[in-house]
Amino acid sequence: MRDIEKKILDYFEGTLDERSKLELLQVIREDDQIRELFFQLKIIWNNSEPFTDTVLAKTGESWDRISHSLKSDFEQTLKKQKIRPWMNFLKYAAVFIIGAGITFASVSLVRTFSAGKSAAENEIIVQKGQKSEVILSDGSRIWLNSETRLRYPARFELMNEREVYLEGEAYFEVAKNESKPFNVSTGNLRIRVLGTSFNVKCYPDDKLVETTLIEGKVCIQKAGHSNASCNQVILEPNQKAVFNKSDRTIIISDLKVKTDIDKKKESDLKTDLTRNTESITSWKEQILYFDNESLEEIVVKLERWYGYSITVKDPELLVHRYKGKFENYETIYQVLDAIRLTTPIHYTVSNKIVTIEKLRK
Amino acid sequence: MDIDETIILQKLKEGDCFTFEHLFKIYHPRLFSFARRILKDDSLAQEAVHDVFMRLWNRKEKIILRSSLGAYLVASTRNQCINILRMKKNEPKFMSEADIQMAELEMEYFQDEAILDQLISDDLRERITGIVSELPDQQQQVFRLSRFEGLSSKEISEKLNLSQRTVETHIYLALKTIREKLGNLKG
Numbered sequence: 001m002r003d004i005e006k007k008i009l010d011y012f013e014g015t016l017d018e019r020s021k022l023e024l025l026q027v028i029r030e031d032d033q034i035r036e037l038f039f040q041l042k043i044i045w046n047n048s049e050p051f052t053d054t055v056l057a058k059t060g061e062s063w064d065r066i067s068h069s070l071k072s073d074f075e076q077t078l079k080k081q082k083i084r085p086w087m088n089f090l091k092y093a094a095v096f097i098i099g100a101g102i103t104f105a106s107v108s109l110v111r112t113f114s115a116g117k118s119a120a121e122n123e124i125i126v127q128k129g130q131k132s133e134v135i136l137s138d139g140s141r142i143w144l145n146s147e148t149r150l151r152y153p154a155r156f157e158l159m160n161e162r163e164v165y166l167e168g169e170a171y172f173e174v175a176k177n178e179s180k181p182f183n184v185s186t187g188n189l190r191i192r193v194l195g196t197s198f199n200v201k202c203y204p205d206d207k208l209v210e211t212t213l214i215e216g217k218v219c220i221q222k223a224g225h226s227n228a229s230c231n232q233v234i235l236e237p238n239q240k241a242v243f244n245k246s247d248r249t250i251i252i253s254d255l256k257v258k259t260d261i262d263k264k265k266e267s268d269l270k271t272d273l274t275r276n277t278e279s280i281t282s283w284k285e286q287i288l289y290f291d292n293e294s295l296e297e298i299v300v301k302l303e304r305w306y307g308y309s310i311t312v313k314d315p316e317l318l319v320h321r322y323k324g325k326f327e328n329y330e331t332i333y334q335v336l337d338a339i340r341l342t343t344p345i346h347y348t349v350s351n352k353i354v355t356i357e358k359l360r361k
Numbered sequence: 362m363d364i365d366e367t368i369i370l371q372k373l374k375e376g377d378c379f380t381f382e383h384l385f386k387i388y389h390p391r392l393f394s395f396a397r398r399i400l401k402d403d404s405l406a407q408e409a410v411h412d413v414f415m416r417l418w419n420r421k422e423k424i425i426l427r428s429s430l431g432a433y434l435v436a437s438t439r440n441q442c443i444n445i446l447r448m449k450k451n452e453p454k455f456m457s458e459a460d461i462q463m464a465e466l467e468m469e470y471f472q473d474e475a476i477l478d479q480l481i482s483d484d485l486r487e488r489i490t491g492i493v494s495e496l497p498d499q500q501q502q503v504f505r506l507s508r509f510e511g512l513s514s515k516e517i518s519e520k521l522n523l524s525q526r527t528v529e530t531h532i533y534l535a536l537k538t539i540r541e542k543l544g545n546l547k548g
Contacts (some may be wrong), residue, residue: 001529008533018458021459022462025463025466035470037540041536043476043479044489044539044543045508045536046394046398046480047485048486048493048508049508050509051390052511054403059385062389062407063386063389065411066411069415070378076376
């Protein structure tokens with residue numbers, strides 16, 4: 001490598017000192033060829049790194065801000081458009097939503113638009129405190145947990161592979177079609193499927209992305225590494241893959257089937273962090289399940305499940321662990337009362353805000 | 362400009378907020394990455410891109426595209442960055458002299474809309490990924506660790522038990538091969 005090439009590389013890596021930077025600048029200004037080389041390599045350098053989680057998090061943050069300031073503009077268009085998206089939705093997608101019922105409160109928004117080079121897409125957004133279920137045009141069935149978005153093409157016929165995009169938590173029963181693999185993208189990971197049942201939990205605020213396989217086989221790839229065999233893992237039934245967004249590692253653990261966890265002694269459970277499969281997928285049967293989970297984890301679940309916001313004033317409460325099962329018709333008060341049975345807490349609820357603190361005498 | 366873009370622009374002009382959200386989610390990461398490389402500061406970059414999208418919404422009826430939406434957005438982001446550089450230039454805690462000069466030079470180089478469009482296109486990313494997968498084994502491994510995993514040359518040399526010089530040569534050769542295979546980016 002020539003001296004100038006070394007300088008360029010060091011500049012890209014951010015290890016060049018101020019004086020050498022000024023020298024490099026001088027060369028770039030004077031030598032047309034080097035200038036061309038430098039900027040073209042810089043384009044390649046910049047465009048060969050994947051978007052990091054920090055960048056993607058900023059997009060979410062910025063969207064919240066801009067959509068807040070444009071809220072009244074948006075509401076106006078929504079009023080005008082109220083009917084159209086539903087019509088499109090029914091016409092193209094052959095999708096229906098089970099949910100006129102009492103507990104499946106309905107989906108907040110369904111929409112269709114044509115974007116980029118892809119065909120028409122639908123998006124379902126399930127708000128906090130709600131759940132939903134869809135059947136796609138290929139027959140695949142998807143249960144959507146609270147605060148979840150699912151984006152999918154209106155039709156799969158024209159595509160080589162079936163692609164959906166998920167933010168939040170969903171349980172998939174994918175219709176078998178070996179010539180058309182089914183892919184779930186979560187931003188960080190891509191899950192490839194042939195025909196199978198599995199649960200994916202990938203909330204943007206969570207540090208972990210959890211994939212639990214119930215039946216069949218799936219392959220999980222880190223985003224930005226398609227087809228690189230060193231960056232993918234294969235999951236067997238009753239295994240869970242946990243992807244850590246910060247260090248980008250995937251850890252696989254075996255799960256217990258329902259029966260052996262019930263036999264376990266209470267003392268074992270205190271240290272055992274492995275969940276059983278039922279606790280992971282029960283949400284789709286409208287059962288809120290805590291499997292030896294800390295209050296910190298439970299608070300996040302409750303916020304999503306009931307659409308309340310919860311503050312815990314005494315952080316030492318957060319490490320307490322709980323086990324329990326609640327049917328969906330049970331209210332947040334019943335859950336909080338159950339926690340109060342074993343832990344001396346006091347809670348107040350006003351305006352969909354719950355405050356939990358230690359009971360003071 | 363292709364047909365899809367005409368439709369997208371039409372929908373945006375009608376005030377369709379989903380189209381706006383869609384554009385935001387697609388272009389924000391690209392524009393933000395672009396701006397933070399120039400401004401070397403996350404919150405300034407965020408501010409710049411925020412203003413770009415506010416303008417896009419507020420002036421949506423008046424937009425006329427010369428080439429593509431992507432080029433339009435990245436050109437607005439570039440202009441926003443130039444404004445910020447001008448304003449902040451003399452603040453003592455802002456970027457170093459060399460960084461300011463480099464940013465200005467870069468802005469000058471990216472005047473051309475064709476090259477700006479390239480900068481944020483998926484097409485370019487995909488072509489790069491394709492070329493990388495054809496590189497010789499060790500060169501490829503080193504380049505992937507550097508760019509896809511974000512490791513420094515030093516970290517890679519420790520990991521693979523190579524000299525730092527060798528690692529740097531691999532990265533440089535990979536960059537050069539990619540450049541040759543991509544052809545003229547300005548074209």
